[in-house]
Amino acid sequence: MASTDKPASPPKPEAPLPASKCPFNYSVVDVTLRVLLFAATVTSVVVMVSSKQTEVVPLPTMPTVRLPLPAKFSHSPALIYFVAALSVTGLYSIITTLASISVALTPAYSKSFLLVFAFLDVVFVGIVASATGAAGGVAYIGLKGNNHVGWNKICNAYDKFCRHVGSSVAVSLFAAILLVLLSMMSTFTLYKKIRD
Amino acid sequence: MDGVGSNVKVVESSRRVTHCDLILRILGLILTLVAAIVTGVDKETKTISVSITKTLPTLHVPVTAKWHYMSAFVYFLISNAVASLYAAASLVASMAVRTSKEKAAMALVILDMTIMGLLFSSNGAAIAVGVLGQYGNSHARWNKVCELFGGFCHEMTAAIILSLVGSLVFFWLVALAILNLHKKSG
Numbered sequence: 001m002a003s004t005d006k007p008a009s010p011p012k013p014e015a016p017l018p019a020s021k022c023p024f025n026y027s028v029v030d031v032t033l034r035v036l037l038f039a040a041t042v043t044s045v046v047v048m049v050s051s052k053q054t055e056v057v058p059l060p061t062m063p064t065v066r067l068p069l070p071a072k073f074s075h076s077p078a079l080i081y082f083v084a085a086l087s088v089t090g091l092y093s094i095i096t097t098l099a100s101i102s103v104a105l106t107p108a109y110s111k112s113f114l115l116v117f118a119f120l121d122v123v124f125v126g127i128v129a130s131a132t133g134a135a136g137g138v139a140y141i142g143l144k145g146n147n148h149v150g151w152n153k154i155c156n157a158y159d160k161f162c163r164h165v166g167s168s169v170a171v172s173l174f175a176a177i178l179l180v181l182l183s184m185m186s187t188f189t190l191y192k193k194i195r196d
Numbered sequence: 197m198d199g200v201g202s203n204v205k206v207v208e209s210s211r212r213v214t215h216c217d218l219i220l221r222i223l224g225l226i227l228t229l230v231a232a233i234v235t236g237v238d239k240e241t242k243t244i245s246v247s248i249t250k251t252l253p254t255l256h257v258p259v260t261a262k263w264h265y266m267s268a269f270v271y272f273l274i275s276n277a278v279a280s281l282y283a284a285a286s287l288v289a290s291m292a293v294r295t296s297k298e299k300a301a302m303a304l305v306i307l308d309m310t311i312m313g314l315l316f317s318s319n320g321a322a323i324a325v326g327v328l329g330q331y332g333n334s335h336a337r338w339n340k341v342c343e344l345f346g347g348f349c350h351e352m353t354a355a356i357i358l359s360l361v362g363s364l365v366f367f368w369l370v371a372l373a374i375l376n377l378h379k380k381s382g
Contacts, residue, residue: 138324152336187302187305191377
């Protein structure tokens with residue numbers, strides 16, 4: 001009797017489906033945000049690395065002599081930190097996209113994965129926010145200069161360099177906002193698990 | 197009986213987390229407030245001698261370093277002040293409302309995270325400009341200024357370190373809350 005009952009039970013797993021549909025939607029949004037994060041970090045790094053510009057400017061020691069001098073991101077420690085931090089974030093976004101897809105396909109591991117995601121997302125919020133702050137602070141001095149300490153602006157000479165740095169910082173700001181959204185979502189998923 | 201025991205355990209662990217939470221919030225409040233105050237009162241005046249031509253006598257010009265001369269330090273001070281105000285408000289809120297209620301805890305986690313991002317970005321900006329002041333940048337011809345304003349730079353460094361520890365405190369707040377949510381969900 002029990003064995004004949006079993007074929008009748010398959011409709012049963014259909015009942016929890018509406019409940020499990022919700023986490024699936026969450027994971028779709030999660031994967032989308034992570035792919036967007038990857039695109040944003042890669043764009044930001046590429047734009048920053050390709051910002052090299054050589055211009056004919058007067059020499060620092062002899063203002064009468066004009067020589068072609070390059071401007072590139074590796075001249076400033078803040079911009080080097082920016083490129084390193086965003087490259088690491090890009091790598092992290094690839095790994096977590098794959099992990100997020102695999103969790104969506106096999107929900108068995110989802111609990112420990114969720115905790116790790118929530119932690120690492122918060123760590124990367126800190127990393128990307130500090131990198132954006134550092135690059136933005138230096139780029140602002142490059143744009144406006146500072147007459148109190150005698151730092152001249154360089155953006156009038158190196159226009160392409162400055163445009164690249166500015167857009168790169170803007171894209172990384174977008175990446176930081178994406179990461180905040182992602183970590184809010186990871187926390188919210190944990191929260192939903194309590195309510196269910 | 198068993199159910200009662202586990203219930204007591206859950207209440208105890210959440211109370212311990214709340215104590216830890218309160219201590220961390222007070223720490224964050226103190227650290228960011230002190231960082232903001234140290235930045236705000238940091239001021240140094242030095243006299244430099246300028247000789248324009250050999251015939252004219254050398255001029256002694258007083259020059260001052262203040263936080264609001266550098267936009268990154270303005271951002272640093274404001275975000276530290278905002279963070280300490282938020283820490284005070286959240287301290288009051290978490291004492292008034294029991295944070296064991298998940299909804300309030302969720303709202304606090306999200307706000308904590310935002311403030312943490314703000315603190316980290318302002319620390320990044322202040323450190324980047326501080327490094328420029330310390331070492332200068334020969335490519336952009338930005339000379340170092342910390343040789344002249346040694347005291348100003350030391351106080352700024354202290355404020356940055358305090359604020360860095362403060363932002364790590366906010367990170368631990370978020371991490372603890374996430375761990376707490378994880379424990380409750382299991």
